Amino acid sequence: MPQMEPLVSVIMPVYRAEHYLQQCIDSICAQTYSQLEILLIDDGSTDSSGEICDANAKKDPRIKVIHKEHGGVSRARNEGLDVAKGEYISFVDADDSLHSRFIENLVGICLKNDCDIAQCDYLSTAKSSLKLSLNPQYYIKLLNSGQAIHQLCSANDSSRYAVVWNKIYKRELFESIRYPLNRIHEDESIIYLLFWQANKIAVTNQYLYYYLRHTESIMGKPFSVKRLDVLEALKERSIFLKENGLCGEEVDTLKTMLYLIDKYCPFLKNDVEQKDIHNKLSREREKIIRQIPDALKKSGGRSLSDEQMRRTYSYPSASRIVLYGAGNWGQQYYRWICDNHHGTVVGWVDNRWYAFRDTGYPVQPIDALLRMEFDYVLIAIESETVQKEVLDNLVFWGIPKEKVLLPSAE
Template sequence: MKPIVSIIVPIYNVERYINKCIDSILSQTFKKFELILVDDGSPDSCGEMCDKYAKLDYRIKVIHKKNGGLSSARNAGIDIAQGKYIGFIDSDDWIKNDMYESLYKAIIKYDADISICDFIKFNENYDLSFKEDSRKNIEIWNNIEALEKLNTDNCGKIVIAWNKLYKKELWSDIRFPEGRIHEDVFTMHKILFKANRVVNTNKILYGYLQRSSSIIGTKFSLKKLDYIDGLRERINFYRKNNLKKLEEDTRVILCCSIRDYYCKLRNSNIENKEKYLKFLHALFNSNYMILKKSNITVSIKQNIVMKIFKYNPNLYVKLKNIL
């Protein structure tokens, strides 16, 4: 029987965590799913562990592939997914046993293309246990309203891929960018734009492990500047689709992000960092000029901060904590 939901789990070097992740998926109250485990050339025993699980449950499919990174692994799962809906789980996280039942019911009840849940963060020294979540406030957004959420303080919940259930058709012509980190920043605005309706359940159903060795937890590297490129691609996407307000708001966020990464780069030990600092400053100046020409309104404080960075970025670095 064809599955309703395809759950895709990219796997690389997580033998310490993978059992708990897979067990949390197999214990779902929603049973009509296939679980696609993508062994992304993992150097530990994860590949063998996946094969053992596949022998125990017919719903499990295993892909063994050459290491290509998170985006490549997710894309491999999307390519073979049979379900009408798709979900992603990171292999060091785990989920509440009614996550997919809740997300599926929300999509059906509200005739949505995407359903979203909330998540809780934990670290390796904290044994996560989900408590009953009585919050029941539901939010319904159209595609533009959902995209606007990417420019709010709660954007993290909206931009991540793994706390959602999607109609598979949304991914018909969209894949994650291979060779990049911050892959969701390059991707989620395209998916949200294609959605007619998005339902946000606000229920805490996903446990997100923050490891010191993860991409987010590692020290600064030039790869982290992929975040800047992701925002630039988003701005170009909005321009092509005549979404002027979203383009302008995202450009303000881009300027803020450039300043933030400039400070991180300045305080790093990256080789030839002066070259990259000059690039970031020039990129800021070009976007700042576009903002000025567009007469985009920013707060007085924001305007002062932007001018300080434009004319004296090193002074901005010194003043950052008090600005």
């Protein structure tokens, strides 16, 4: 007798998401994995979101709607956790969407590898973005709790680990864990605790979650002092790491706090109403600096030598170039090409394109690359592992391998 598929509870807080909600619900209902309990937590929406939830519940018996007074995403997720019946838990934001095999693939990975958490990669999209095809060539990496926390705190791709919605979890991980109330960046407050509780975590590089960036989302709005909630979450994490002997990860967390303080202080410096907060952050900054050993205070990736740059540029000087990657190496390559007039940058893509909107760099979502006319794509990423992932995806999406350039080795 075939084994029954385990029930998966999909928890989705809903608040004033009427423009995006139906697409999100459709992507959940269309999952190739059918054993779902879909919990739509209407968090006191003042638009038509509640009605959209109710209408969908009438069409699909797997959907259950909970209407409540507005209390924020953390309270909504907690209410979903309190009533969830699934053996596994997954979270979806109401303005995002899922690949049709999101649940099937992650449950399959959990069952095959006896994991407590399975994590996929995600694509950051704009409203006009294409849904890129799923590359069948992928890896699965198995981590223990300490290794997962190291990736969260120290890896170049830590954002994959920091969010809760690109994963599924065994429900028992949440027996003693709930979201803190009245915070944004709530994921940062619990994800390290979930990793710590897990015996084994599986990570795949398949893009199975589509994360929509738009101006109406919390993170798409202009700076607010609520953004500083992340510092409290990171401070709690650094204390936890110190208590559990993860000293390297503690230092990396403190360095992240320094980076964010330096990023946010300019927004507060000239605001009379926020002067006290600015002064408090300045004092916190000095305290953190004293906690970090001198040898570890330098951060950032390696710089590319001029010779490395020249060896990479084996293409004709009149070539049209698309840069893939806008981090440390991407910015170095961009400046070098512009300064030396060796080719023309006709496009620049990165999965965190939204983080560069205020920098003046013309970075776009990854799918924009498929609408560009170019001679070469230059993968401007330091990690050789990520370079290979990107190369495999580009070839699968129809870009000839001979049109892809990799950074020259030292």
